[in-house]
Amino acid sequence: MPANSTTAEIVAAMRSAQRIAVVAHVRPDGDAVGSVLGLALSLRALGKDVIAMLEDGVPANLAFLPGTDTVIQPGTEPLGIDLAIALDTATHERVGEKTKALLDAAPLLIDIDHHPANPGYGALNLIVPTEPATGQIIYDLLSGHGLPIDDAVRQNLFIAISTDTGSFQYSSTNARTHRIVAEMMDAGLDTARLAQLIYQSYPVRRLELMRDMLNHMEFRAEGRIVSWQLKQAVMDAAGMQPGDTEGLIDTLRMIDSVVACVIFEDIPGGKVRVSSRSKDSRLDVSAVCAQFGGGGHRMASGARMRGPIEAAADKFLQALEHEVRRID
Amino acid sequence: MPANSTTAEIVAAMRSAQRIAVVAHVRPDGDAVGSVLGLALSLRALGKDVIAMLEDGVPANLAFLPGTDTVIQPGTEPLGIDLAIALDTATHERVGEKTKALLDAAPLLIDIDHHPANPGYGALNLIVPTEPATGQIIYDLLSGHGLPIDDAVRQNLFIAISTDTGSFQYSSTNARTHRIVAEMMDAGLDTARLAQLIYQSYPVRRLELMRDMLNHMEFRAEGRIVSWQLKQAVMDAAGMQPGDTEGLIDTLRMIDSVVACVIFEDIPGGKVRVSSRSKDSRLDVSAVCAQFGGGGHRMASGARMRGPIEAAADKFLQALEHEVRRID
Numbered sequence: 001m002p003a004n005s006t007t008a009e010i011v012a013a014m015r016s017a018q019r020i021a022v023v024a025h026v027r028p029d030g031d032a033v034g035s036v037l038g039l040a041l042s043l044r045a046l047g048k049d050v051i052a053m054l055e056d057g058v059p060a061n062l063a064f065l066p067g068t069d070t071v072i073q074p075g076t077e078p079l080g081i082d083l084a085i086a087l088d089t090a091t092h093e094r095v096g097e098k099t100k101a102l103l104d105a106a107p108l109l110i111d112i113d114h115h116p117a118n119p120g121y122g123a124l125n126l127i128v129p130t131e132p133a134t135g136q137i138i139y140d141l142l143s144g145h146g147l148p149i150d151d152a153v154r155q156n157l158f159i160a161i162s163t164d165t166g167s168f169q170y171s172s173t174n175a176r177t178h179r180i181v182a183e184m185m186d187a188g189l190d191t192a193r194l195a196q197l198i199y200q201s202y203p204v205r206r207l208e209l210m211r212d213m214l215n216h217m218e219f220r221a222e223g224r225i226v227s228w229q230l231k232q233a234v235m236d237a238a239g240m241q242p243g244d245t246e247g248l249i250d251t252l253r254m255i256d257s258v259v260a261c262v263i264f265e266d267i268p269g270g271k272v273r274v275s276s277r278s279k280d281s282r283l284d285v286s287a288v289c290a291q292f293g294g295g296g297h298r299m300a301s302g303a304r305m306r307g308p309i310e311a312a313a314d315k316f317l318q319a320l321e322h323e324v325r326r327i328d
Numbered sequence: 329m330p331a332n333s334t335t336a337e338i339v340a341a342m343r344s345a346q347r348i349a350v351v352a353h354v355r356p357d358g359d360a361v362g363s364v365l366g367l368a369l370s371l372r373a374l375g376k377d378v379i380a381m382l383e384d385g386v387p388a389n390l391a392f393l394p395g396t397d398t399v400i401q402p403g404t405e406p407l408g409i410d411l412a413i414a415l416d417t418a419t420h421e422r423v424g425e426k427t428k429a430l431l432d433a434a435p436l437l438i439d440i441d442h443h444p445a446n447p448g449y450g451a452l453n454l455i456v457p458t459e460p461a462t463g464q465i466i467y468d469l470l471s472g473h474g475l476p477i478d479d480a481v482r483q484n485l486f487i488a489i490s491t492d493t494g495s496f497q498y499s500s501t502n503a504r505t506h507r508i509v510a511e512m513m514d515a516g517l518d519t520a521r522l523a524q525l526i527y528q529s530y531p532v533r534r535l536e537l538m539r540d541m542l543n544h545m546e547f548r549a550e551g552r553i554v555s556w557q558l559k560q561a562v563m564d565a566a567g568m569q570p571g572d573t574e575g576l577i578d579t580l581r582m583i584d585s586v587v588a589c590v591i592f593e594d595i596p597g598g599k600v601r602v603s604s605r606s607k608d609s610r611l612d613v614s615a616v617c618a619q620f621g622g623g624g625h626r627m628a629s630g631a632r633m634r635g636p637i638e639a640a641a642d643k644f645l646q647a648l649e650h651e652v653r654r655i656d
Contacts, residue, residue: 171520
């Protein structure tokens, strides 16, 4: 990995630019959307012309965030930007095909992320794997260099941090995470309202998915692995929307015997998305995902496999069980 | 409510005493157990002879907390104490019948709590309804007066605070809450381990209860009220233990249309325990619970009613629906 740039260099590049694209990974989660909008809104307040772009747009469960109405999906028209910033995206390709094609025309690319596997594909890089969320890196960047932070920026960065730490429960959470939230509350941020919007505003159809999960979850390795196959027919019956499954895996994590949980999900093109979590620091699920071309964090990782879902699940779970038995 | 004592008066009374009983309410939750042990362990480190007593003992889901092996249930033998401290207990009776009988012999009673309905039944009182947890009051009392705080004290007070704020999501959470956690992490507390033990260590039978809830939840008032009746037969089939249902209601809170959720639960003596939550600050569920002899907080409240469960649910839900329709 190339050495990180200084935050001063990165802020100087932002200040020098006039038209800036801020992007994140496909299938954006709370940290991706919150980081993109937190930074975009701050740079706009600084007088910059900022394009907030997400290959897959904003999922319905995050639409409440201020600024989401300004997020665009990539077209074919050149952006005419003099700076591109990729956030929370471990590999350049993960910004999405169309987005990447547009970014390639930018004279300068900045890569800011907390995924340890990020190789530093920018001309300027700020990869901080010890931070629990890219949103936390952005907050410290903005506050450390006196860039504008208003309530809308805070809302976005709070959601980025809160979702990527599992509401401050994951081991990546640090003392600074809590101090940032305290600072945000001092400044008047209503965190309870945001927590309610993100954690307590699920459509009933999400509970239907959860019900299917509880009815069809499967255990192996003496209960240490639990998995669920979310099939197309169930999604169709529930009328599933993007974002509906976010956090469902945490319900499987809750089981005391479990050290690893996996959700397999039918996705277009006959493929299967794999989301896996480890509850034991000795078990590295990103290593298992890497066997199938995926990656992520040690305790939270993903992959895409060829379907059908039953065969993909079988292959993945065999590899996972092998790893689980190694830590016995 | 009588005026609060100063924290200096309360700490002076603790320092003067030699044999102290620390108690909390029946059916203790995380804040009750964590506050009792947080304070008891600190006073023991100060050289006091401390009886940590809970009428119903420690529920299985909290048994991991340091010091729980020293918690006793009340017998009939006098305690020979010169100070009694009731924590997190809104009325004196809520410590439990046997416990109260033993405390009545104490020459001095201190009442420390965050329930707004607490009348201040101690000789010394510290009722701070703006704090999200009694554990937060205890932490500030200990740290503000230089009383001993070690890792075991921190573990107990962290669990008190984390559980009573719904992992920092409830509106009662304040900036100080986050700063306390940051201080605890600076001192080396492993909050992720504790979060895993409390939120991700549920027995499979808990998921069976959740499955029953998702299969049998009922909506009324156009989806603004959701409720579930946990019947004895389901508890028996799942082999339910105390603590298994804690937090289950949060899954019902998640539904976007919902402003109030209620769980009715068969309890011994043909009675029904009612647990209710509000998601709208204009809706005061404690007022509804008060109609049935219960109480608590505006957004989280409970009551006990006469069974059978279907009739109790019907009566309570009618009263609740009346309140919900008033905020239209």
